[in-house]
Amino acid sequence: MGLFAKFKEAWLKPMSFDSLNEGFYDDLEEALILADVGMDTAVDAVAQLKKRAYAKLLTHEEDVKNALRDILTEKLSVGDPALDLSTRPxxxxxxxxxxxxxxxxxxxxxxxxxxxxxxxxxxxxxxxxxxxxxxxxxxxxxxxxxxxxxxxxxxxxxxxxxxxxxxxxxxxxxxxxxxxxxxxxxxxxxxxxxxxxxxxxxxxxxxxxxxxxxxxxxxxxxxxxxxxxxxxxxxxxxxxxxxxxxxxxxxxxxxxxxxxxxxxxxxxxxxxxxxxxxxxxxxxxxxxx
The missing domain is CATH 3.40.50.300 (P-loop containing nucleotide triphosphate hydrolases)
Structure with a gap:
């Protein structure tokens, strides 16, 4: 199964601001943990998503997805992804x-x-x-x-x-x-x-x-x-x-x-x-x- 194969079912449900409840976030946190992103990372990612969804009044599926994408991308963006080849050899x-x-x-x-x-x-x-x-x-x-x-x-x-x-x-x-x-x-x-x-x-x-x-x-x-x-x-x-x-x-x-x-x-x-x-x-x- 893909990373969010189980969770994708949630995206298919009609979404409103009210649907972003604790049950939704619990399901997302579980999906992240099952996807091996780690307990601490999953908990923090969901906490950040809650804050962004509330602050920006996110209600559309794609907006919520993009917010989550931004959060996970930020978590991956550490260090220098380029090889250090500054010397010979x-x-x-x-x-x-x-x-x-x-x-x-x-x-x-x-x-x-x-x-x-x-x-x-x-x-x-x-x-x-x-x-x-x-x-x-x-x-x-x-x-x-x-x-x-x-x-x-x-x-x-x-x-x-x-x-x-x-x-x-x-x-x-x-x-x-x-x-x-x-x-x-x-x-x-x-x-x-x-x-x-x-x-x-x-x-x-x-x-x-x-x-x-x-x-x-x-x-x-x-x-x-x-x-x-x-x-x-x-x-x-x-x-x-x-x-x-x-x-x-x-x-x-x-x-x-x-x-x-x-x-x-x-x-x-x-x-x-x-x-x-x-x-x-x-x-x-x-x-x-």
């Missing part, structure tokens, strides 16, 4: 759990940056998963960018070290580092991620740094838990929301934006190399309602 660490589309997103992002005139290098830092480097190499070839890799089972830190050295030698604009998929509650793997961040800080201390968490749009409240832990371990500058198609609406990113003040930077809509685009908060919210 700039470094982006791509993180997340298994199966969310990290490697695919890196390939798409490399293609996008290459088309913008950037010289890009991929770091095959996922040395744990069988054939991960092979998969990334295919994406590097498709995007027409360089890649640094080692054998399966190699130390990810060593691959990252070599990648940063190669980037400096080749006058590379952007290094995109793949990492092993890891559960946020696996202490040993999270320590490995923290180690990678320290290597970047040591070897490229003045570089613009991004840490991007890839989230599957079907992820529910667990996505917020992941984001909290990853932010604590490696810092977090942005979200890449993947698989945003069909009925997957990604409401959890509103909760993440509100609690952690971390912006969504890109959305993935398919498997094609061009299927990654910058995040537009208003467009996203319009699709929700």
């Amino acid at each position: 700039s470094v982006a660490l791509i993180i997340g759990v298994n199966g969310v589309g990290k490697t695919t997103s890196i390939g798409k992002l490399a293609h996008r940056l290459k088309n913008e005139g950037k010289k890009v290098l991929l770091c095959a830092g996922d040395t744990f998963r069988a054939a991960a480097a092979d998969q990334l190499e295919i994406w590097a070839e498709r995007a027409g960018v360089d890649i640094v890799r080692q054998n399966e089972g190699a130390d990810p830190g060593a691959v990252l070290f070599d990648s940063l050295a190669a980037a400096k030698a080749r006058n590379t604009d952007v290094v995109l580092c793949d990492t092993a998929g890891r559960l946020h509650n696996k202490d040993n793997l999270m320590k490995e991620l923290a180690k990678l961040r320290k290597i970047i800080d040591r070897e490229a201390p003045n570089a613009a740094k991004e840490t991007l968490l890839v989230l599957d749009a079907t992820t529910g409240q667990n996505g917020l838990i992941q984001a909290r832990q990853f932010k604590e371990t490696a810092g977090l500058t942005g979200i890449i929301l993947t698989k945003l198609d069909g009925t997957a609406k990604g409401g959890i990113v509103i909760a993440i934006a509100q609690e952690l003040q971390v912006p969504v930077k890109f959305v993935g809509l398919g498997e094609g190399i061009d299927d990654l685009r910058p995040f537009d908060a208003r467009e996203f919210v319009n699709d929700l309602i």
